[in-house]
Every structure is written in C-alpha cells, then in structure tokens.
Amino acid sequence: MSEWKNPEHASVRVGRLGELFLQKGLLTVQQIEQIAQEQKLKKLRFGDAALSLGLLSQAEIDSALGEQFGYSSKELLNGVADPGLRFLHAPFSKEAEEIRRLRSELLLRFSTQDKISIALISPGSDEGKSYMAISLAIALSQVGRKTLLIDADLRTGNLHDYLALGTQDGLSSVLAGRIPYQQALIPLMPDLHILPSGPRPPNPLEILRVPRMSQLLESCAGQFDTFVVDTYAATRASDAQLVAHQLGYALLVAKQDVTLINDIRHTQNTMQAAGVEIIGTIFNESSAASHSKGWRNRLTSLPGLSFLKTYLGQN
Structure with a gap:
C-alpha cells in the first residue's frame, strides 16, 4: 500500500492495482477513493467496483491484472503483436x-x-x-x-x-x-x-x-x-x-x-x-x-x- 497526498485529500491509501492505474494515467486519486468507497459499500473487488462506476473497461482491468501477476505486457521491444495473439x-x-x-x-x-x-x-x-x-x-x-x-x-x-x-x-x-x-x-x-x-x-x-x-x-x-x-x-x-x-x-x-x-x-x-x-x-x-x-x-x-x-x- 502507498500514500498519495494532494491538497484535497490529505492522505489517500492506494493499493498496488490502484498505483498501476495511476501510473498509466487511467485513474485519478479522487477516482480511486471513489472506487474504494464503492468497494466498502458493496463488498466488491477493486476491478468490479471500477466497472460498476464506469471508470474502467474490462480490457483495462485485465491488462493491469496481467502486469500485476507477472504476465508480459502486449507491448514489444520491437514490432507490434498481432491482435490474434x-x-x-x-x-x-x-x-x-x-x-x-x-x-x-x-x-x-x-x-x-x-x-x-x-x-x-x-x-x-x-x-x-x-x-x-x-x-x-x-x-x-x-x-x-x-x-x-x-x-x-x-x-x-x-x-x-x-x-x-x-x-x-x-x-x-x-x-x-x-x-x-x-x-x-x-x-x-x-x-x-x-x-x-x-x-x-x-x-x-x-x-x-x-x-x-x-x-x-x-x-x-x-x-x-x-x-x-x-x-x-x-x-x-x-x-x-x-x-x-x-x-x-x-x-x-x-x-x-x-x-x-x-x-x-x-x-x-x-x-x-x-x-x-x-x-x-x-x-x-x-x-x-x-x-x-x-x-x-x-x-x-x-x-x-x-x-x-x-x-x-x-x-
């Protein structure tokens, strides 16, 4: 877990998956806090809460989970992976x-x-x-x-x-x-x-x-x-x-x-x-x-x- 601070949120705790979306620019700290509240309220996983709020797509969640659990990114050092792979x-x-x-x-x-x-x-x-x-x-x-x-x-x-x-x-x-x-x-x-x-x-x-x-x-x-x-x-x-x-x-x-x-x-x-x-x-x-x-x-x-x-x- 990490702490992210800004003027509006003195201390927001962000999980590893949330950090990944922050780094990719797909979520803001405020949106992650919103997802955390949805998680707590409805007892959902992070991805399910983000989906229910319309803040992330399933493809974005799968890609982030792949990186979190050690699956290679689809980005190559050279070339571009065919969509069929x-x-x-x-x-x-x-x-x-x-x-x-x-x-x-x-x-x-x-x-x-x-x-x-x-x-x-x-x-x-x-x-x-x-x-x-x-x-x-x-x-x-x-x-x-x-x-x-x-x-x-x-x-x-x-x-x-x-x-x-x-x-x-x-x-x-x-x-x-x-x-x-x-x-x-x-x-x-x-x-x-x-x-x-x-x-x-x-x-x-x-x-x-x-x-x-x-x-x-x-x-x-x-x-x-x-x-x-x-x-x-x-x-x-x-x-x-x-x-x-x-x-x-x-x-x-x-x-x-x-x-x-x-x-x-x-x-x-x-x-x-x-x-x-x-x-x-x-x-x-x-x-x-x-x-x-x-x-x-x-x-x-x-x-x-x-x-x-x-x-x-x-x-």
Missing part, C-alpha cells in the same frame, strides 16, 4: 491458461536438463503450429527462461508477420554464412528474442542440413537456455525432419477437421525414423466443431500418440 492480448482467456499449462508440463518434462530445445511440427499448413510456437516461446520467457524463437520454415515462414517486423535477414542468412547470428537476432521482450526465417533460399534442404542447426544452437548456448523452433509442413518436404533431428525433441500439432489421420501416422513414423522423440501432441480444436468428439477419439486412440494437452481456440 491472445496469449498476450487476453492473458486470462482459456487459451492463455492452456498454454501456461503446456509450459508447466514442458518444464517438468525437462526439469533435469539445463537446456530446452524443441521443434514444433505439423503434417500440413494452417494447423496452428506457428501460432503455438510464438505463444509457447512467450510463455517460457515469462518464467525467466532465456528463450530464442527460431523460424526454421525457410519456404513459407511468417513469424515476422505476427509481430509486424518486416522482411529482413534471419536464419537463412546465418546458416548460409552471410552474417553472424548476433546480427539477425531481434529482441522482443527482456527474456525473448526471435531469429526470423530470413530471405527465401533456393535450396532450403541444403541450408538446413546436419549439423548446421545444432551448431547454431551450440553457438547460442551461452545466451539462451530455451529454443523453440517453428518448421515447414512435415508431409511436404524433409525440412521438419532435418530440423527436429538436430534438436532431438518435437511437439506435434494437429487440427480438428483439418489434419488427416494418415498424415499424423506418416509424420510420427518419419520423426521416429530420424531419432526424434515426440513428447506430446497438441490438439488444436477449430471453432466450428461438427464432428469433434468422434474425430478426437480416433486421434487419441492412435498408438504412440500421447496428448500433452488440449489447445482450444486460435488456429
């Missing part, structure tokens, strides 16, 4: 909570290891893989993991579009030996950097060949302890297999009513043949779920596929 823009949504649950399970899974290196793979496109890669990287950085998000989709990679970063040098430039990796890193948050895909190369398989990616991660090991890597559609080329092989671990993303069961099996088999451990499958449930129950039951019954979590909502 609900993990940032709606930190109390069900989607955000599911991603935090996934983060917890991953941290437990890798609790005995100093580094986390994981590829996000999916059989095809438009299955939520890139969205999940960004959201998971942000979530891991929020708990103090020095995280590097790498766009290893050298054919159609678009992580930079989610963050309005524009087209610039990136992974392809680094792996081709044109620039050192330090020149391509872009800070997004205090504990999060991104290495975008960079210019489209004519030979992505040659650029990604073993051991180039693993050597890059070794070079970055002193600066980062967590690597989240997005990849190209696994059934369309061998890029994802090459990348995941050099990381060792992968999360498989599937989307309801989009991902085919045979493609799931094929992706699983090719990854296992490359020595990749698929540590879980993320089920991305589409908003229009006409046959969701039967589809999911078929998917979960496949041998060797363990569901690390169920992800609801965004594509």
Whole structure:
C-alpha cells in the first residue's frame, strides 16, 4: 500500500492495482477513493467496483491484472503483436491458461536438463503450429527462461508477420554464412528474442542440413537456455525432419477437421525414423466443431500418440 497526498485529500491509501492505474494515467486519486468507497459499500473487488462506476473497461482491468501477476505486457521491444495473439492480448482467456499449462508440463518434462530445445511440427499448413510456437516461446520467457524463437520454415515462414517486423535477414542468412547470428537476432521482450526465417533460399534442404542447426544452437548456448523452433509442413518436404533431428525433441500439432489421420501416422513414423522423440501432441480444436468428439477419439486412440494437452481456440 502507498500514500498519495494532494491538497484535497490529505492522505489517500492506494493499493498496488490502484498505483498501476495511476501510473498509466487511467485513474485519478479522487477516482480511486471513489472506487474504494464503492468497494466498502458493496463488498466488491477493486476491478468490479471500477466497472460498476464506469471508470474502467474490462480490457483495462485485465491488462493491469496481467502486469500485476507477472504476465508480459502486449507491448514489444520491437514490432507490434498481432491482435490474434491472445496469449498476450487476453492473458486470462482459456487459451492463455492452456498454454501456461503446456509450459508447466514442458518444464517438468525437462526439469533435469539445463537446456530446452524443441521443434514444433505439423503434417500440413494452417494447423496452428506457428501460432503455438510464438505463444509457447512467450510463455517460457515469462518464467525467466532465456528463450530464442527460431523460424526454421525457410519456404513459407511468417513469424515476422505476427509481430509486424518486416522482411529482413534471419536464419537463412546465418546458416548460409552471410552474417553472424548476433546480427539477425531481434529482441522482443527482456527474456525473448526471435531469429526470423530470413530471405527465401533456393535450396532450403541444403541450408538446413546436419549439423548446421545444432551448431547454431551450440553457438547460442551461452545466451539462451530455451529454443523453440517453428518448421515447414512435415508431409511436404524433409525440412521438419532435418530440423527436429538436430534438436532431438518435437511437439506435434494437429487440427480438428483439418489434419488427416494418415498424415499424423506418416509424420510420427518419419520423426521416429530420424531419432526424434515426440513428447506430446497438441490438439488444436477449430471453432466450428461438427464432428469433434468422434474425430478426437480416433486421434487419441492412435498408438504412440500421447496428448500433452488440449489447445482450444486460435488456429
């Protein structure tokens, strides 16, 4: 609690949440006193009292609560977060909570290891893989993991579009030996950097060949302890297999009513043949779920596929 003094109010005690709104210029001391009176009279929480008085919107309250409880602000050091990134823009949504649950399970899974290196793979496109890669990287950085998000989709990679970063040098430039990796890193948050895909190369398989990616991660090991890597559609080329092989671990993303069961099996088999451990499958449930129950039951019954979590909502 803090004391704020002015000529009209000799001593007004303000809670931490009230301080945050004062600092943002969203409330005055007088308005906070009015909210405090409403709280006491109607036995409401601060946010509910402010809403009932029409002094704050729900979005403003959610944003402030996110900061108070340690969720990252939607403001980036570079670029602008796409409105569709609900993990940032709606930190109390069900989607955000599911991603935090996934983060917890991953941290437990890798609790005995100093580094986390994981590829996000999916059989095809438009299955939520890139969205999940960004959201998971942000979530891991929020708990103090020095995280590097790498766009290893050298054919159609678009992580930079989610963050309005524009087209610039990136992974392809680094792996081709044109620039050192330090020149391509872009800070997004205090504990999060991104290495975008960079210019489209004519030979992505040659650029990604073993051991180039693993050597890059070794070079970055002193600066980062967590690597989240997005990849190209696994059934369309061998890029994802090459990348995941050099990381060792992968999360498989599937989307309801989009991902085919045979493609799931094929992706699983090719990854296992490359020595990749698929540590879980993320089920991305589409908003229009006409046959969701039967589809999911078929998917979960496949041998060797363990569901690390169920992800609801965004594509």
